[in-house]
Every structure is written in structure tokens, then in C-alpha cells.
Amino acid sequence: MECCDERSRLAVILQRIAPDLVASLWRVHELRDLPLGVREQIADVLGREAAAHGLDEDEQPNAYGVELGDLFEALGL
Numbered sequence: 001m002e003c004c005d006e007r008s009r010l011a012v013i014l015q016r017i018a019p020d021l022v023a024s025l026w027r028v029h030e031l032r033d034l035p036l037g038v039r040e041q042i043a044d045v046l047g048r049e050a051a052a053h054g055l056d057e058d059e060q061p062n063a064y065g066v067e068l069g070d071l072f073e074a075l076g077l
């Protein structure tokens with residue numbers, strides 16, 4: 001089930017970088033059902049994480065950066 005997989009993947013990342021946002025993930029079935037403000041907060045956190053750890057030495061997305069990008073897209077912003 002992809003929606004739950006996305007929530008689980010995102011929860012693992014948020015638990016480390018923004019634990020206060022994790023609880024909101026379990027209140028909805030799909031990430032796009034989160035309130036807009038929460039999705040924007042998560043997107044901001046993911047963007048900062050991607051800039052800090054999601055690029056290789058050539059400034060191209062590494063595997064982690066691709067994962068963050070996929071989760072960002074799942075937010076539907």
C-alpha cells in the first residue's frame with residue numbers, strides 16, 4: 001500500500017529532523033490529506049534536509065535526495 005509506505009518512509013526521516021511533525025502523519029490516510037500548513041512545514045523541512053544532505057559533490061541529487069524529492073512530490077504541493 002503506497003500511501004502507508006510513504007507515510008512510514010516520511011516518519012522515519014521526520015523523527016530524526018523534525019519529530020514534532022510525525023504525529024500529524026498518522027491522522028490522515030494519504031499525505032495529500034494533511035492540512036496545507038502542515039504539508040508546507042514538512043516541505044520546508046524536506047527542502048532544508050535535501051540542501052544539507054541530498055546532493056552529491058556535483059550538486060546532483062544522491063539517493064537520499066531522490067528519496068526526499070519523492071516524498072516532497074507525495075505532499076502534492
